Amino acid sequence: MKLYIETLGCAMNVRDSEHIILELQKKEGYTLTPNLNEADLILINTCSVREKPEQKLFSEIGYFAKNKKEGAKIGVCGCTASAMGHEIIKKSPHVDFVLGARNVSKITSIIHRPKAVEVDIDFDDxxxxxxxxxxxxxxxxxxxxxxxxxxxxxxxxxxxxxxxxxxxxxxxxxxxxxxxxxxxxxxxxxxxxxxxxxxxxxxxxxxxxxxxxxxxxxxxxxxxxxxxxxxxxxxxxxxxxxxxxxxxxxxKSIHIPLQSGSNQILKSMKRGYTQEWYLNRIAYLKQRVPHVGISTDIIVGFPGEEDSDFEETMKVVESVRFDTLYSFVYSPRPNTSSYSWGDKKSVPKDIAKERLNRLQTRHKKILQENSMEELGKIHKVLIENNKITSNETFSEGRSDTNRLVKIREFIDMGEICEVIISQVKGSTLYGEVLCR
CATH class of the missing domain: 3.30.750.210 (Transcription Regulator spoIIAA)
Incomplete structure (x- = not known):
């Protein structure tokens, strides 16, 4: 029996998929395949945070149903499964079962129960x-x-x-x-x-x-x-x-979600902290670890966001100078409190997109400036990938501060080596090995 699985979304979903794969391999005898057409079981591990998750889900179900072999089962797992439950099977007869994100440990039983739905968010595994x-x-x-x-x-x-x-x-x-x-x-x-x-x-x-x-x-x-x-x-x-x-x-890298730099928007978001608290924690952290790598999340165009609120976000970006920035235009999600606000406080899409573009453009320059400051610095790099072609040999990995570093020589994967940064191209760091 062969298993094909598509994983959407965050690292939590990736880990859930790893658990699902190992449970099915060890207890049901499945082997993993990258070929959809030969799979006996097809799973979609969904994400409800991404934009238009339902549209993405049913598009994938339709594609899988059209291309699967006769008798193959289709299962929907993850957060969208939790949110929609029985509605998925009602809308798509091709789906054989639905397994919510809180019910991963039930995978080996649900595959044997036609049209089963397990989405209990109070289930404890x-x-x-x-x-x-x-x-x-x-x-x-x-x-x-x-x-x-x-x-x-x-x-x-x-x-x-x-x-x-x-x-x-x-x-x-x-x-x-x-x-x-x-x-x-x-x-x-x-x-x-x-x-x-x-x-x-x-x-x-x-x-x-x-x-x-x-x-x-x-x-x-x-x-x-x-x-x-x-x-x-x-x-x-x-x-x-x-x-x-x-x-x-x-x-020495840390992800600290900001979401907004405006106290008014942070309060509307129910984040529980202020800009002052956030910057205080950043200041304490940088005092203790001056070379720390900091990443964040920012939502622009949240309901009620005025130009002055967005300027407060830009103020924090200028102050912290994040090494990595994940930024998005606000997108309403059912079953969230902001969804019930409707269009009362909505920010016009063109304004939200303009703000996002401004944020991302400025951050790109900050990242380039940060990268230039890495010249001559030494990092410990865990080698994660290497490539040998007729034209070049290089290895790459992540520094302690989570920066991607490329090295123009072959180094075994899994090795941790000291690398001095000798060149910067855009935001990419190139280095030379000092010792292993």
Whole structure:
């Protein structure tokens, strides 16, 4: 039996797909195939955050139904599955089952139940031990919590992934240890609000917070690098930022979602912090780690955003000088509080797009300026890819600060080497190996 899976959206979805694949391989005997036409089971792991998710979903279902072999099953998983549930099967008779984002552990049972729908956002699989692989990649994803308790006005995640529950420490440590034993050198911790870890467990558990979890993971011999996404600005205490700064295993790159620089818009978004708090945390972080790499998310054109609000966002961008910026025009999502506002506070699309263009244009220049400052600096780079052609040989990987670095020589994947930056092209860094 062969499995074809398409994964849309964030790293959480990627990790869910990894769990689904391993469960089906270990317990149902499936093998993964990149060829849709030969698959016996076709899965779409959906994202509800991306624009027009329903349109994308039914377009994909139609394509798969037209090109699948006779008798092959189609299953819809993920956040859009959670949001739409039975409606998916009503709209598309080609779909054999629907599995919500909070119900991943049910994959091996639902494939045997025609037209089944499992989308319970209160279902708890935080203590479920998923099947694992005997061989790991050099980089791996590791869930530390599921769900989200925040009430951000624009976000559908609490509706699709349910309440926030932390995964027990012992399960996290066991999984991390297995990954390292099988070759992993860098682990990316996943959660909707990772630095809120420990706020709630579904079974009795000793008190621990995210800072404590980082310390525990750092004790694993052979684990060389720890990353995490996404922390929430509201939970960036001094103790957390101190641990980030002083722990040598924690990579010095961090994603700190801003969303808006306007206090008025932040309040409407229900983000729980102000521009002043955000900049205070950035200042404390840069004081402790001057070379830190910072990425962020920004929404432009949120309902009620005036020119003055957007200028406040630009003010923060100029102050922080983010290394990476994910920016979007606001798009309403059903089951979010801002969706119910309708057009009352909406920003005209042409104005929102103009603001987005201005933001992205300015950030592109900031990134180029930041890149030029890297000349002559030394970074530790984990090699993730290499390529040999008749014209060139190069390897590439991510620095400790999460910058992509290219090296014009062949280096084994998984190796960590010291690289001095010798050239910058646009925002791309080129370096030479000092030692391995």
């Amino acid at each position: 935080s203590t479920y031990v998923f099947a694992d692989s005997k061989k790991s990649s050099y980089k791996a994803l590791l869930n530390i919590s599921i769900g989200c308790d925040k009430k951000c006005a624009y976000c559908i995640v609490p509706f699709t992934r349910g309440k926030e529950i932390s995964i027990p420490l012992d399960l996290i440590l066991k999984e991390a240890q297995k990954l390292v034993e099988n070759g992993t050198k860098e682990i990316l911790l996943l959660g909707q609000n990772v630095n809120n870890y420990g706020i709630r467990f579904s079974t009795p558990h000793a008190k621990i917070d995210f800072t404590g979890l980082l310390r525990e993971l750092s004790g694993i011999r052979g684990l060389e690098r720890i990353r995490f996404t996404s922390p929430h600005p509201l939970h960036m205490s001094d103790s957390f930022l101190d641990e980030f700064a002083q722990n040598p295993k924690i990579c």
